[in-house]
Amino acid sequence: MRYLVLLVLLGLPIGVAAQQERLVRLYAPEALVETGLMKHILPRFSLKTQVKVALAETPAAADMVLGAQGRAIFEGAGQAWHMQIVAQDHKPTARLADWLTSDVGRRTIFGFAPDGVALFAPPAAKAVVAVEVEMDGDAQLGHKVSRVKCARCHAVDEASRMGTIGSTPSFFILRAFEDWDARFSGFYLLKPHPAFTQVEDVTDPFPEDRPSPIVPIEVTLDELEAILAYVQALAPADLGAPLQTE
Structure with a gap:
C-alpha cells in the first residue's frame, strides 16, 4: 500500500x-x-x-x-x-x-x-608466470640455528633423524609441501609453537603468571631468514604420488 x-x-x-x-x-x-x-x-x-x-x-x-x-x-x-x-x-x-x-x-x-x-x-586465458623466490638469508647459519633450536622435535638434517619426536615431521617432509615457505615463515603461529616460542620484536612476551611449559625457544628475524635459506636448499622428501580416488 x-x-x-x-x-x-x-x-x-x-x-x-x-x-x-x-x-x-x-x-x-x-x-x-x-x-x-x-x-x-x-x-x-x-x-x-x-x-x-x-x-x-x-x-x-x-x-x-x-x-x-x-x-x-x-x-x-x-x-x-x-x-x-x-x-x-x-x-x-x-x-x-x-x-x-x-x-x-x-x-x-x-x-x-x-x-x-x-x-x-571466449577470452584468451592470461598466462600465469611462476616466480621463484630466492631466500637471501645465511643458509649455514640457518643450519646451525636449526640444530640448536629446532632439532629437539624435528629432524633438521641426516644426523638428527633418530633423535627427534617420531610424530613430528622432518624438515625434509615439510620442504616437500608447496607452501613450505609460508609454514616456516609463520611457524610461531602454528600449534604447538605459540606455547613456547618467542620471536624478537614480533611475539608478545609470555604472561608472568603462565610461563612456557618447556624451555622457551627464542629466535630473531635474522635467524628465521637464515632457517628459510637453509630449508630452501634441502632436497624435498619423496612423498609419493597423490592418492587417486574414484
Missing part, C-alpha cells in the same frame, strides 16, 4: 514504475553494436528473464558497460570485451551479468554467426 502511495506522490504511473524496475541500461561502443551482437543476444535474454535492456548513449548513463574494463567475457571485432557493473545493487543488472557469464549466455554469444562464421569467442 505504501508503495502505491509513493508512486502517486511521485506522479509515476504504476505500469511505468514496474517497467523501470525491470530495465537495464547497457552501454556498448558503436563498434560492438554494429556487429549485430546486441540485437542477437538481448531479445533472447529478455525473453528468458522478462528483464528489458535499453542501450545507453554514454557510460555515465548506464547500469552496465561493455568495454575495456572489468571482467573479460568474450573477444572479437578486434578486441577483448569486458563487463563492468556500474549499478552494484541493481537486481536486473545482476541478472544480466549472471546470464552473460552462464553457459546459456555464452553459447548465445559464441553462436552468433551472421555469415556462417562465429564472430566471437
Whole structure:
C-alpha cells in the first residue's frame, strides 16, 4: 500500500514504475553494436528473464558497460570485451551479468554467426608466470640455528633423524609441501609453537603468571631468514604420488 502511495506522490504511473524496475541500461561502443551482437543476444535474454535492456548513449548513463574494463567475457571485432557493473545493487543488472557469464549466455554469444562464421569467442586465458623466490638469508647459519633450536622435535638434517619426536615431521617432509615457505615463515603461529616460542620484536612476551611449559625457544628475524635459506636448499622428501580416488 505504501508503495502505491509513493508512486502517486511521485506522479509515476504504476505500469511505468514496474517497467523501470525491470530495465537495464547497457552501454556498448558503436563498434560492438554494429556487429549485430546486441540485437542477437538481448531479445533472447529478455525473453528468458522478462528483464528489458535499453542501450545507453554514454557510460555515465548506464547500469552496465561493455568495454575495456572489468571482467573479460568474450573477444572479437578486434578486441577483448569486458563487463563492468556500474549499478552494484541493481537486481536486473545482476541478472544480466549472471546470464552473460552462464553457459546459456555464452553459447548465445559464441553462436552468433551472421555469415556462417562465429564472430566471437571466449577470452584468451592470461598466462600465469611462476616466480621463484630466492631466500637471501645465511643458509649455514640457518643450519646451525636449526640444530640448536629446532632439532629437539624435528629432524633438521641426516644426523638428527633418530633423535627427534617420531610424530613430528622432518624438515625434509615439510620442504616437500608447496607452501613450505609460508609454514616456516609463520611457524610461531602454528600449534604447538605459540606455547613456547618467542620471536624478537614480533611475539608478545609470555604472561608472568603462565610461563612456557618447556624451555622457551627464542629466535630473531635474522635467524628465521637464515632457517628459510637453509630449508630452501634441502632436497624435498619423496612423498609419493597423490592418492587417486574414484
